[in-house]
Amino acid sequence: MDSRAAALVRTTFKAVAAEEAGPEEVAGSFFAILFSAQPQLREFFPASLDTQRERLVSALAHVVDRLEEPDELLPFLAQLGRDHRKFGIAPEHYPAVGKSLITAVRAHARTELWTEEVEHAWQECITLITRTMIVGAQDCGTPAVWTGTVVEHHRVLDDLAVVRVRLDQPMRYAAGQYLSVQVPSRLRMWRYLSPAGPSNAEGEIEFHVRARTGGWVSPALVGHTAVGDQWLLSAPMGGLGIPRNTRRKLLMIGYGTGIAPLRAQLVAMARRRSNPRVHLFVGGHHPCDLYDLVTLSELAAANKWLTVTPIVESEENPWWYFDSGDPTPDLPGLDPRRTGQIGAVVAGYGPWADRDVQISGSPSMVQTTKFRLMAAGTPAVNIRHDPLF
Incomplete structure (x- = not known):
């Protein structure tokens, strides 16, 4: 995107975020519009969409801030596309997703702010997001999900546990990356966790989990995980494990x-x-x-x-x-x-x-x-x- 279009998208998003309704209302509208247009997608998500709304807002803010930083943005979007395979999202679903997001933002933007030029800028932005995610999902050559068996659960503190999982097949990830997990007691509720060690040929991953007050998944991970539990794990994400300059x-x-x-x-x-x-x-x-x-x-x-x-x-x-x-x-x-x-x-x-x-x-x-x-x-x-x- 050129700097003019990026600035228009950024200005619109921040103006909407500053409104009393806030970006959470935009996220709520997005899911309502999407499920109305594509009702079959509703079954891919949990009954409560609170976490999904928060993540949508965070991801969109992350993207908007980096529209003029392709070296940062494009790898993130490709990883996001690989990660979204866990939901069952296919390339044919992306047009409806993009259209629903633009409709939701437009509905919450002030009338005088949403011009034809702004509309085109948002369409360009959404096209960049969806195309990069689709390519990332198609070109990765890795499973959509891995199955892991809990082999150790150690309660370090009342609200903190160390959990070791052995995968059905090794996962290659860069030390410092994160991935999402789903546990049997919280179906369709994915929680991002960072491995505490580098990948290995045995396919064992150690996670450090703290129960978040009011959380849906983390209290179950800490308090109710048992050896033998079967987890699902998605493709790795993040760039902390890829230093810009290893000499620094x-x-x-x-x-x-x-x-x-x-x-x-x-x-x-x-x-x-x-x-x-x-x-x-x-x-x-x-x-x-x-x-x-x-x-x-x-x-x-x-x-x-x-x-x-x-x-x-x-x-x-x-x-x-x-x-x-x-x-x-x-x-x-x-x-x-x-x-x-x-x-x-x-x-x-x-x-x-x-x-x-x-x-x-x-x-x-x-x-x-x-x-x-x-x-x-x-x-x-x-x-x-x-x-x-």
Whole structure:
């Protein structure tokens, strides 16, 4: 797309998002219009569309912000096309999807804002999205889904579990990517998870899962998963595992289970002969939230290019924690633990202008940390994170 068309799409989307109804209403209208035109598609989605509405808004915002960055946008759209095969979406469904989305945006845009030129810009945008997704889905040569059997479920904390799954066939993914899973108790409800280690010939994947308050899937993954359960897993997505320049030093910032994709990259890097300097900041609210420090300590002690700094917001563990002591005292290879909000602590070290920066955690943590780093002088172009689904 040319810069004029991209600007029109971006301006329209942000204007609609600023309205009282907001982008969530646009997403709701989109699904209503789509299912009215293509009622057979309704059975591909869960009864509750809350998560799908949130993801549609996040994905559309991610695309709109990168319309003039084809090197970032096109691989993301191709991955999205591969991922959508899990729903049963076929090429013949895409025209209705695109038309429904334009109709929904037009319905929520102010009349004076929606001109013929804007309409053409949105049609160009939707054509770019749908064509790239279709090509990505058709050219991948991988299964639409993999079947995995749970071989281990370890409850690390009351609301956090480590789950190991063995696939029916190996999956190739870059360390740092993520994929979506479906569990038997939550049919058609797909949850994005990041493998905590690189891919392997045995087809085993380790996931770190935290139960999200009010969530549909994550509480079931943590509290009700059993060895022998059969999961479905979709094609990998994301670009954190593809550094722009491997010679540049890295700054990694992970909070909670957001450490998983960063940990996967560190394990993969430890198998190489040489690596750039890496400074990893790993954060949690309480000391017990730093649940994987033993592994990170071992990696740091064995690899001099890696520095690991733990950060907590509170030095006290919660009342419900089973042990009142520090869960990981006196571990080798780690910097002294810092106290504070992770973005503020990391930004306090300096501008990090010479680093390729990766941030992984909740959407609010990613956004806050990114803004703090930019305010401290970190160039925005150096900062990477996955779409904030």
